[in-house]
Amino acid sequence: MAEHHGTEAPVNFAAASKAALLDPQLRGNFRRAMDGLMTKRAVQFADAKEWHDMRALAASVRLRALSKLPELLEKLEANCTRNGIQVHWASTTDEANAIVLDIMKRVDAKLAVKGKSMVTEEMHLNAFLEEHGIEALEADLGEYIVQLDGTMPSHIIMPAIHLNTKQIAHLFKRKIKEAESIEDAAYLTGLARRILRQKFMNADVGMSGVNAAVAETGTLCLIENEGNGRMCTTVPPVHIAFMGLEKVVETLEDVPPVISLLPRSATGQPITTYVNMITSPRKEGELDGPREIHLVILDNGRSSVYADAELRDTLRCIRCGACMNHCPVYTKVGGHAYEAPYPGPIGKILVPQMEGLAKRGEMPHACTMCNACVEICPVKIPIVEIMGRLRVEAVRPGDAVKDSGAQASKTEAMVWKGWAAMNASPMAYKIATMAMSKLGNAAPTGLPLLKEWTSVRTKPRFASRTLHDLAREKGIPDV
Amino acid sequence: MTQPTPPRPSPTRPSKVYFFGTCLVDLFFPDAGMAGMDLLKAQGLTVVFPQGQSCCGQPAYNSGYRADALKVARAQLDLFPGDLPIVVPSGSCAGMMKKHWPHLFHGEPDEAKAVQVSSRVWELTQFLVQVLDVKLEDKGEPVRVTWHASCHAQREMGVVEEPKALLRQLANVELVELKREKECCGFGGTFAVRHPEISAAMVGDKVDDIEQTGAKRVVSGDCGCLLNINGALEGGHKPVQGQHIAQFLKERLHG
Numbered sequence: 001m002a003e004h005h006g007t008e009a010p011v012n013f014a015a016a017s018k019a020a021l022l023d024p025q026l027r028g029n030f031r032r033a034m035d036g037l038m039t040k041r042a043v044q045f046a047d048a049k050e051w052h053d054m055r056a057l058a059a060s061v062r063l064r065a066l067s068k069l070p071e072l073l074e075k076l077e078a079n080c081t082r083n084g085i086q087v088h089w090a091s092t093t094d095e096a097n098a099i100v101l102d103i104m105k106r107v108d109a110k111l112a113v114k115g116k117s118m119v120t121e122e123m124h125l126n127a128f129l130e131e132h133g134i135e136a137l138e139a140d141l142g143e144y145i146v147q148l149d150g151t152m153p154s155h156i157i158m159p160a161i162h163l164n165t166k167q168i169a170h171l172f173k174r175k176i177k178e179a180e181s182i183e184d185a186a187y188l189t190g191l192a193r194r195i196l197r198q199k200f201m202n203a204d205v206g207m208s209g210v211n212a213a214v215a216e217t218g219t220l221c222l223i224e225n226e227g228n229g230r231m232c233t234t235v236p237p238v239h240i241a242f243m244g245l246e247k248v249v250e251t252l253e254d255v256p257p258v259i260s261l262l263p264r265s266a267t268g269q270p271i272t273t274y275v276n277m278i279t280s281p282r283k284e285g286e287l288d289g290p291r292e293i294h295l296v297i298l299d300n301g302r303s304s305v306y307a308d309a310e311l312r313d314t315l316r317c318i319r320c321g322a323c324m325n326h327c328p329v330y331t332k333v334g335g336h337a338y339e340a341p342y343p344g345p346i347g348k349i350l351v352p353q354m355e356g357l358a359k360r361g362e363m364p365h366a367c368t369m370c371n372a373c374v375e376i377c378p379v380k381i382p383i384v385e386i387m388g389r390l391r392v393e394a395v396r397p398g399d400a401v402k403d404s405g406a407q408a409s410k411t412e413a414m415v416w417k418g419w420a421a422m423n424a425s426p427m428a429y430k431i432a433t434m435a436m437s438k439l440g441n442a443a444p445t446g447l448p449l450l451k452e453w454t455s456v457r458t459k460p461r462f463a464s465r466t467l468h469d470l471a472r473e474k475g476i477p478d479v
Numbered sequence: 480m481t482q483p484t485p486p487r488p489s490p491t492r493p494s495k496v497y498f499f500g501t502c503l504v505d506l507f508f509p510d511a512g513m514a515g516m517d518l519l520k521a522q523g524l525t526v527v528f529p530q531g532q533s534c535c536g537q538p539a540y541n542s543g544y545r546a547d548a549l550k551v552a553r554a555q556l557d558l559f560p561g562d563l564p565i566v567v568p569s570g571s572c573a574g575m576m577k578k579h580w581p582h583l584f585h586g587e588p589d590e591a592k593a594v595q596v597s598s599r600v601w602e603l604t605q606f607l608v609q610v611l612d613v614k615l616e617d618k619g620e621p622v623r624v625t626w627h628a629s630c631h632a633q634r635e636m637g638v639v640e641e642p643k644a645l646l647r648q649l650a651n652v653e654l655v656e657l658k659r660e661k662e663c664c665g666f667g668g669t670f671a672v673r674h675p676e677i678s679a680a681m682v683g684d685k686v687d688d689i690e691q692t693g694a695k696r697v698v699s700g701d702c703g704c705l706l707n708i709n710g711a712l713e714g715g716h717k718p719v720q721g722q723h724i725a726q727f728l729k730e731r732l733h734g
Binding site: 371461 | 498502516536542544553706
């Protein structure tokens, strides 16, 4: 990743979300899709006791892994290396891209096929390879669709969830020569499959993400529904896998709790169609499998997140995306409004830590703190507490988070000082509330804050007498 | 999906309680505060309303100004010296006091006192049901209502069934639940003015949901939500009105 500085221009979430809100098709697509996903998930966890136990187990797996992260990463590297998997460390996305380019050049690769990988989204890998004359084709159907559309994934699990069948049919007609105007999911899937099948056979390199990397065995676990992940990791002669450094688990036994909760939470499936466990490249005498496997382990700010005991919980995430499905903000504006690799609640806590509060300071504020995400997170990440902490960091200069204090404002600090002075002194409070009761309703709606409030609402009406007044009048005892 | 309900506490019924009215009730819904105290008094309790009270500190806490939040929260600590329950007619403010005060005061010299005060906090409907086990006699006309659950009442205080159980005790009240009862109304404190368009879309969905129940009233236990929902209902010229549950219950008991 390019070096970021405190002066980096903030990403304007408000403007992007405004555009999304004005698109009734988009809003309808998200509302329907998210309602469906929430219902499917709820069916999977109808038994509250089972949910409680599974979640406690998965959270403990992740917590234990994080508690000994440096040790487990060393073990993972040693065991992968022993298995013939080549391990590469990248502290920035730029470094990761350079590692990939080196491998591609060495094997003279022209075409890479990719399974889903959010880490490569962090790296903007497709664009980077394109700049170097290499085609990187997304092979996950949703990713294939958004790549064809020239946009970004709008959800980490369902990248094209913002589009309906009709829109996808139109897109295929526009972009694919042999496509017919058939608005049918089975037809469209079949067409994509035929095209991708050919690409799998011709690709020089296959790429994938990693859902969990097992330290004790040096195994890369990859779950998926379409078989494209298996194709990417077995057909091309070279496989490059990408993981964030937090994705390690200690033992093989730690895998089932994670991969059983992940699809249940994400799509309401008890298990994905494919569960891939990759432990080594093709061995002597074997007939298939890649000849080389590379594992790129990316930091990109994660070790700073790890260094803070409170923020560290961000790294428990298993990327199920359930927090998006349940977020009342995400379901209104969709994923593109965030203009980030990770949208929704997890994005609001992860991206500002990776990219800094100068650029991403608004993200932790795009949240009502309703806790819907916290309630369903399968690994119990205290998302809203971390959100609150990042709001503190945004206005408090320091070095806990990249660009801490970037949003510090003397005016805002003074307003809160004044608010605190008023609310911490009974006499000041009495005078202030009396003034608001008498004069508050005369405030013009054009005032800042009131203007925003009254865009769709009437003005809040101050009561003529406060509860303090009424309680006193009715003789309610004070002590 | 919630975690399994923790075992119900079986507190002894006190003869006296403190009432923490909250700043929003104080300024915008004082009748709801009075109704809350009346409901407690009707159960034979002495209600104490410390006149020195102001705010739980949540606005600054959630805005990143923890020192200012601490100053305001600290100013409340000495108002409740007796070892008595503190009843709050708001799930959100109760949640701030119960869940966040221990965190806010962590490492402060008065941490122990804050934790002790915090442990005595009850949301009003939770107290009416769990501690007082109230039995309500409905004297009102038949009416259809719906219930708006506040996020913090549900997810910080664990108050989900209590208010609905109270409404269901009322013989002439038909409770029609919202399709998306658990979804936030879009208030979120400063969120409503920081992201007014998203907040508007959220309260818009909530208003649609309310209208579809055919209810005449939407009853809630949190005044932040009520300011938002009532403002949007009125702004959209909808006939439905929002009301705090304390006030609604009091009206029903008096016919």
